[in-house]
Each structure stands twice: as structure tokens, then as C-alpha cells.
Amino acid sequence: MRQGEISLAGLLALFSIYLMWKATELPIGYISGRGPGGGFWPFWLALGMLLSCMAIAWNWWRRKTPASQSDEPLMDSFGWLTLLNVGGGVVAFVALISVVSMYGAIALFLLYYLRFLGRHSWVLTLTISILLPIGLFFFFEAVMLISMPQGMAFTQPFFDVMYDIIY
């Protein structure tokens, strides 16, 4: 944890410097008759971020925070595996939206999570994985009039049937 805290502070300090540099693409000073330039506010805030990172590093050096006093690892193997399974599942979910549509991706994500991570029965898994996307389809497309991504062309027959029900 101790090494992690200073590494994270360093990474955030670099990000702050990047933001300061990006902010200077617009004027960061006071322009007579027009007030502060467009880069003024983000530049000084990014500087605030950088100074905060320096203060975090100072506290780390003095071992003032719980993380800076801890020599334990950031996560054990179970933690990393959980992050990979759950976080990876969410990443795959979003990646699949452009392929199998929002509703298809929801169904696949629920199938993966409920069956393989949650170890629920096939009956429960399939019931939720099929009914929830259909319910969400009617809520968003029919009630809220919000169209979700429909993925690649092969999903169209499904949407044609569903839109026939709505209209």
C-alpha cells in the first residue's frame, strides 16, 4: 500500500501537469476588457491538483496516512481475480453493445454474471437475462422514447418484431 500511494500520487501529479499544459492552449491570464482567459480557471485548478499531490507525497513521507503506514499489498490474488472477473465483465458488456445491441449485451452480461459469478440456477439466470432486457426495452423505447444502440445488422429482425409490438 505504501508504494502504491506514492505511485498513485506521482501518476496524478503527471496528469495534473498534463492538464496545466492543455489549459495553456487558451490564455491563462487576465485580458484587459475581456476578463480572465479561457485557460485561467482550469490552469489554476490543475495547479491546485499538483500542489495537493505534493502535499499527499509530503504526508506519505511523514507516514501520516493509513496507506503510507501499511506494508500490505494493494490486493491479494482473490481481490485481483474479483476485479478481473467483475470489472472485466463490465468492460466486455460495454464493448458488446456495438455488436449485439444494448439489450443483447445486457442479456449476455446477466447470463455471465448470474450463472458464472453468482452460480445461480439456469432457470433463474435465463428468466432474468431474458425478461429484464425486454422490460427495459419497453421502458426506454416505448415509455421514455429513448433509442438504445441496436448493434450490428443481424439484430434487426429482433428490433422489427419489438417495434411492431410498440407501434
Next chain:
Amino acid sequence: MEVLGFLIDGIFLALEPINLMLIVIGVTVGLFIGAMPGLGSVNGVAILLPITFLVPPGSAIIFLAAIYYGAMYGGAISSVTMGIPGASTAVATTFDGRPLALQGRASLALVTAALASFVGGTVANIFFTAFAPVLASAALSFGPPEIFALMLLAFATFVGLSGDDVPKTIFSICLGLVLATVGFDTISGAPRLVLFEIDGFLRGIGFIVLAIGVYGIGEMLWTIEQTRGEITTSNPKMTLKGMAADAKEATKRGWKGTWIGSFIGFFVGILPAAGATPGSLMSYGVAKMVSRNPEEYGRGSPDGVAAPEAANNSASTGSMLPMLTLGIPGSPTTAILLGGMVIWGLVPGPRLFVDESEFVWGLIGSFYISNVAALIINLAFIPLFVWMLRMPFTILAPLIFVLSIIGGYAASRSMHDLWLIVIFGLAAFFLRKFDYPLAPAVLAIVLGPIAEPTLRQSLLLSSGDPSIFFTRPIAGPITVIAIILILLPALKYVRRKKPVAKS
């Protein structure tokens, strides 16, 4: 007495069968829309605006106001049950609402939120009825320096109350404010902070993207990792007797926060461009500051739920005041309501109370009725919302992920924003591991678009002289209080050091 007569007439008008029916439907629809992450009162009011052309203007605005009320009550539901603030106004509710839910006391949190919302709405209605024109003109005396001072105060409450790790809190606030500047410079119109030259950033980064990333993804990952997937929301069963006991406890332990939120919320709500979010945040901060047990805050204090909930309801009513009396909308939702009024042929402004008194008083009467209806409907649905928490966590967690992603898309309609949600979620997970508070970042991204233009306008007014924030009669005291609050941790540090030095 004349006002009382008008009000009674207005209440009777709101109780007419068609209006009463619209209130019940509006509150119920609003409650569910508000409870959905990514959707808030603004979505509900905007989507249902065309339906209002089927009824007379008086009934139409009553229906829209009822949706607004319902959504304000609903915002607390996703904050408590899922830990995701459905709207920016409910961010502060998450601080104590979610811990209560994790302790198996979701019902207490929801009942407290409902009762506090009711009191907040009622106090605001009384103020609205009695002092509408006077308060509207007072609110107009708030110029850019005063609004910026108010924003400074909102951030100061966070820094002053952040505990020991002030640098991480300041980092979080600055990060949120910088993220809010991504997109276009609102004054010059030039592209600004288009990160890594990705065009998607030209659209800016919305509050909901950060909020869903932090709370819907990051916080969930953190909870799953910390508890190894074995979440126990102990005994969240609900009975009528249990709910009565919760109501009693909410009254006993949440009264102070309720009153603080009701008053602060209303006065912040009436300020043009301020609204319910800073109101709820400030109420939370003040309630914690004056509490005898500030250490309970953030761990499941009913006062910590009551203060922001009373405030956001009170502010919602308050934000109607500049809309009706001056034609200035105080929030995005009131902007749509204002648009509706113009379409119906009504001209908001000082003359509205004279020219369309039946309309105005019917609307004010409907605030009272909507408030009662929202309380009853909300309490009736609490068992359903608490039932959600009885689901095994391995079912609830994927549902929260799904609602976060679909809600995030519904709010922004952009795949770029969905990827941002995932990135923010993963980043939030690691930041949380190292005790970075993320709520200040979420609030900063909401308040940033108000703070920046008011700061720049103020400096333009004073030709770059920052003393403008100290010399004006309203801005001065607010700025000084904000600075004291910011310096509070340093003062505490010095006081702690002194006895050590003496010994």
C-alpha cells in the same frame, strides 16, 4: 388574510378530480423516474410536456410540478438502495443513506428521507405563499460575486469537514472542477481541454457520467472486493409496525437536519442559477457542523439523510419562485416548465400574480397537495424498494451494473460517455483504495459550470481585482465564512500542536 383566501381557493382548485388525478399520476411517475439512475425530474418533465397539451394550462403545470415533486422524492431511493445518486441533488443523501442500507436500515433511511422531504416541501410552500414577491426581488440582488461566494462556501463545507486528509479532498474538488471545464469555453466559445485530442471530449463531461462511474461502477467494485462478494444487508424486512418505529426514530434523530435543510434549501433554491445541489450540500455540511455527534456522519446518521433531502425538496419549490415572479428559471427542470408556460400563452413575471391569479394560486395549492401525495405514495412504495435489498447480492450487483450502463447511455446517448463511465469507475476503485474522497469531485463537476462564469464575470466587473468578493455587503460575509471553513483544519492542527509543545 387576502393571501390565505387565494391559497384556499388554489387548494380547492388543485383538489378538483382531474387535477387530483394528474397529481397522483405525476407524483408516481416522477417517483419512479427519479429513482432510476441517469434519469431525473428534467427527463420526466421534458418527456411528458407534450401530453400536457391535452389538458388546460392550469392542470398541465400542476401535472408537471407533481412529476417534479415525485422525482425529488425518488432521487433518494437510488441513493439509498443502490448507492448511486440518481440526480446531483441526491449526492449528499448517499453519504449516510447508503451506510444505513448496508446496516440493514434502508427502511429508516427511506422513511427519514420521505419525512424530511415532506417537511422541507411544506416549509418551502409556506415561505413561497407568504413572501413570494419580496423574496424574488431579494434574490435578484445576488450577482456573480455573491453566487461565486456561495459556491466557495459549498466547497469550503467539504474541506472544513473532511477530517485529516485535506490534500486528498482538495485534489478531489479541483479534479471535479477541471473535468467540468472540458469541452468548450462558455465565454469565448473556443474548444478547451480536449483530452488526448479525442473528439468525444468536445461534448464535455457530464455530472451523470462521473456520478455513475464513481458510484455505480467504482463503489460497487470496491464493495465486492472488500466484502469478497458476501454483502449482508441484515434483516431489511418491512412491516407496518417497523415502519412506524422507523418514522418515530426518524423524527427523533433527524429533526435537526430536517429543519436546517428546509431553511437553507429554500433560500439557496430561490437564487437564480444556484438550485438544489448546493443547497443540499450546504445543509449537510451545516447539519454536521452543529451536530453533537459529527463522527456519526458518513456512517449512517439519520440527520445526514434528513438535511440534504429536506433541502433538495425545499430548494425545488424555492426554484419555482424566480421562475414565476421574474421569469428566471432556477434549474433545468424549471427552465422546461417555463418553456411550457410560454407555449400555453402565459407570461411569467411580476404581472403573472395579477393577470393569471387563478393559475398561480392553483399551482401553489397544488404544491401543498403534491407534497402530501408524494409523502403517501413514497411511504407506500418503500416496502417495494426495501424488498430489492433482500435480493441476494449476486443478483442485485449485476442489476446495478446494468442500470448504471443503460441509465448512463439514456442520459448522454453517447458510447464515448459509456467508456468514460467505465474508466471513471475503474479509476474510482483505485482512488477509493487509497482513501481519496470522491463525493467532492462529483459535486464539483455539478457546481463548476456555475462557479467558473460567475468568477470570471466578477473579475471582469472589478477589472481583475479579487477584493470584489470581500467588499460587497452580501458576498463579503459569505466569502469570509468560506475562508474560515477552509482554514478550519489548519486551525485544528495548530490547536492540537500547542498542548504537545507545552508538555
